[in-house]
Amino acid sequence: MNVIADFCLVPMGVGVSVSKYVAACEKVLSEAGLKTRLHAYGTNVEGDWDEVFAAIKRCHEAVHAMGAPRISSTLRFGTRTDREQTMEDKIRSVETKQD
Amino acid sequence: MNVIADFCLVPMGVGVSVSKYVAACEKVLSEAGLKTRLHAYGTNVEGDWDEVFAAIKRCHEAVHAMGAPRISSTLRFGTRTDREQTMEDKIRSVETKQD
Amino acid sequence: MNVIADFCLVPMGVGVSVSKYVAACEKVLSEAGLKTRLHAYGTNVEGDWDEVFAAIKRCHEAVHAMGAPRISSTLRFGTRTDREQTMEDKIRSVETKQD
Amino acid sequence: MNVIADFCLVPMGVGVSVSKYVAACEKVLSEAGLKTRLHAYGTNVEGDWDEVFAAIKRCHEAVHAMGAPRISSTLRFGTRTDREQTMEDKIRSVETKQD
Numbered sequence: 001m002n003v004i005a006d007f008c009l010v011p012m013g014v015g016v017s018v019s020k021y022v023a024a025c026e027k028v029l030s031e032a033g034l035k036t037r038l039h040a041y042g043t044n045v046e047g048d049w050d051e052v053f054a055a056i057k058r059c060h061e062a063v064h065a066m067g068a069p070r071i072s073s074t075l076r077f078g079t080r081t082d083r084e085q086t087m088e089d090k091i092r093s094v095e096t097k098q099d
Numbered sequence: 100m101n102v103i104a105d106f107c108l109v110p111m112g113v114g115v116s117v118s119k120y121v122a123a124c125e126k127v128l129s130e131a132g133l134k135t136r137l138h139a140y141g142t143n144v145e146g147d148w149d150e151v152f153a154a155i156k157r158c159h160e161a162v163h164a165m166g167a168p169r170i171s172s173t174l175r176f177g178t179r180t181d182r183e184q185t186m187e188d189k190i191r192s193v194e195t196k197q198d
Numbered sequence: 199m200n201v202i203a204d205f206c207l208v209p210m211g212v213g214v215s216v217s218k219y220v221a222a223c224e225k226v227l228s229e230a231g232l233k234t235r236l237h238a239y240g241t242n243v244e245g246d247w248d249e250v251f252a253a254i255k256r257c258h259e260a261v262h263a264m265g266a267p268r269i270s271s272t273l274r275f276g277t278r279t280d281r282e283q284t285m286e287d288k289i290r291s292v293e294t295k296q297d
Numbered sequence: 298m299n300v301i302a303d304f305c306l307v308p309m310g311v312g313v314s315v316s317k318y319v320a321a322c323e324k325v326l327s328e329a330g331l332k333t334r335l336h337a338y339g340t341n342v343e344g345d346w347d348e349v350f351a352a353i354k355r356c357h358e359a360v361h362a363m364g365a366p367r368i369s370s371t372l373r374f375g376t377r378t379d380r381e382q383t384m385e386d387k388i389r390s391v392e393t394k395q396d
Contacts (some may be wrong), residue, residue: 006338009376016211016268023394040384041303041373044337069181070214074272075174076338082168087337105239116250117369139285140204140274143238169313173371175239186238192358196221267379273372280366
């Protein structure tokens with residue numbers, strides 16, 4: 001089962017500057033061979049369900065290992081059985097319907 | 100690694116009435132032996148990371164098997180290494196700080 | 199336009215213990231006269247759209263005024279035009295479909 | 298108060314193909330003069346709090362007016378008082394910390 005997800009991790013107890021933790025997650029996700037795209041409030045991730053969720057677990061483990069005692073993440077994730085669809089398909093589909 | 104999560108599944112392409120799909124997820128989560136608590140916009144779930152995420156995958160599989168061609172879910176999920184905390188602890192902690 | 203929402207505020211830069219900030223939000227929401235219900239990963243809120251969103255703004259203002267330099271919140275929010283539905287209706291609708 | 302948000306609207310009761318509704322929201326947001334950036338699972342929006350949330354309300358109104366009887370949206374939104382930060386700042390801040 002393929003999944004398109006959008007992941008946003010917030011480390012707590014480490015001050016206001018969290019970009020190094022987010023960068024560590026980007027590295028984990030890309031080393032997992034997943035298709036990713038960083039945006040201003042999260043990261044799009046596409047791939048096999050088990051691989052995507054295994055990588056997200058490793059993100060939490062990596063951020064804790066960097067010293068963050070608490071993490072609060074949010075994830076949107078979509079699956080469909082009617083047809084295949086990539087992240088690019090989703091964006092193109094919206095853009096071609098705009099004036 | 101323990102996780103406290105909040106899961107909200109939205110089946111698409113099945114009309115506006117989605118409660119039977121949500122009920123099927125509740126059944127999957129409770130049959131997984133996880134601690135759950137339904138609220139008006141999702142379900143709190145607590146347990147071991149792997150068990151929680153395996154159950155969430157089964158929810159998507161079950162809802163697709165019921166005929167929903169597309170699903171868009173959202174999840175909040177928190178982990179901490181500084182101390183153990185249950186869902187009840189989180190609620191009590193807020194309530195004891197209210198006037 | 200009525201809205202049922204689920205609000206979760208995460209103050210950043212204030213350490214791992216955030217319950218006093220969440221308690222302050224609960225107070226803001228209930229003083230706004232909104233129907234609310236705290237759960238382990240957020241708060242259900244129901245009411246008129248403008249009143250709900252004005253109260254959420256006051257939550258951010260209150261938490262900043264308490265000293266949190268940064269806030270990352272998440273909100274689920276649903277509206278419908280086909281019929282009226284309360285938070286209790288949503289829960290009952292799921293529960294009556296469970297075995 | 299400035300806010301950086303990430304908005305994802307899911308129309309329900311209109312079938313599996315929802316891109317025309319998302320495209321209508323893009324139009325509403327850009328006509329509001331807000332800075333936006335579409336990604337594969339939502340749209341980044343940046344601007345003054347009141348303008349951002351007024352535009353999000355108009356998105357719900359527009360999608361209902363197009364015939365969707367029910368909408369379930371999710372929003373991440375962040376504010377900070379310690380310093381100004383744009384969407385581009387957030388992305389650059391992560392990218393400069395990656396290997």
